[in-house]
Amino acid sequence: MVHRTTLLLDDETRAAARELAGRHDCSVSEAIRRAVVRQRDAELGLPAKRRRERLRTLRRLFALFEGNDAATEVRRLKSEDAGF
Numbered sequence: 001m002v003h004r005t006t007l008l009l010d011d012e013t014r015a016a017a018r019e020l021a022g023r024h025d026c027s028v029s030e031a032i033r034r035a036v037v038r039q040r041d042a043e044l045g046l047p048a049k050r051r052r053e054r055l056r057t058l059r060r061l062f063a064l065f066e067g068n069d070a071a072t073e074v075r076r077l078k079s080e081d082a083g084f
Helices: 011-024 028-044 048-065 070-083
Strands: none
Touching: 011 028
């Protein structure tokens, strides 16, 4: 659920939010939201839900790459690129 909130920003903070928005190609409000979430995660750690999602993704990657020989894969890719 989304809630509208009014923030009062000084000139320096407003300029910083605009700079972040430009760098990430998003709205100023999205840049502020991302900054707040990242700061929370940095200070408090990832929420349990995000940790579970990351663990699920990591386990899926392990399953996808199980039995894959990296050296063989690199050799195959290099042989395919030999014509370029």
